[in-house]
C-alpha cells in the first residue's frame with residue numbers, strides 16, 4: 697500500500713531533522729511511441745490522453761511529491777520530444793540530470809534494445825551518480841507481451857537500475873515509479 701511504502705520511506709530518513717526540499721532534473725529516454733509523454737501526463741495531471749502529443753521541442757513539466765512531513769522532491773521532467781533523432785545532442789539534454797528514466801514498451805523488443813542503447817549512453821556520458829530507472833510500459837497490453845518481465849529484471853539488476861513495469865493507461869505503478877526514484881536520491885536518503 698502507499699502508506700506502507702511511505703512509512704518505509706520515513707524510516708529511511710529518520711535522523712534527518714531539518715526539512716529537505718530536493719529539486720531534481722529528470723530526463724526521459726526511450727523509443728518514440730513507448731509512452732513517455734503519457735507517463736508524464738499521468739503522473740503530473742492524473743490523466744491518460746492517447747492523443748496528447750508533444751510536437752515541437754522539448755516539453756518541460758514539474759511535479760512535487762511529499763515523502764513525509766518535512767521532505768519534498770520536485771521533479772523537473774524533461775521529455776525527449778524526438779531527440780532520439782538527434783543522438784549527438786543527447787549529452788546536452790541529460791547534462792545535470794539526477795535521474796534518468798529509460799522507457800520501453802513490453803510489446804516491442806526493438807524498444808527494449810533501444811532502451812539498452814540509452815543505458816549505455818548514460819553510462820558513458822551521464823552524471824556518474826545518476827539514478828536510473830528502467831520502465832517497461834504498456835503493461836496493460838500483457839496479451840501482446842514480447843519482452844518477458846525477467847529480461848527487464850535481469851538487465852536492470854546488471855546495470856544497477858531500479859526496474860518497474862507500468863501502465864500510463866491504467867495508472868498502474870506510475871506513482872510508485874516516482875516514489876521509488878525519490879527514495880533512491882542521494883539528496884533525500886542521506887541525512
Ligand code: GDP
Nearest residue numbers: 727728729730731732733734746834863864865
Ligand atoms: P512517446 O513518444 O514515448 O512520448 O509516447 P506517447 O506517450 O506519445 O505514447 C505513444 C502511444 O502509446 C499513444 O498512442 C498512447 O496512447 C500509447 N500508450 C502510452 N502509454 C500506454 C500504456 O500504458 N498502455 C497502452 N495500451 N497504450 C499506451
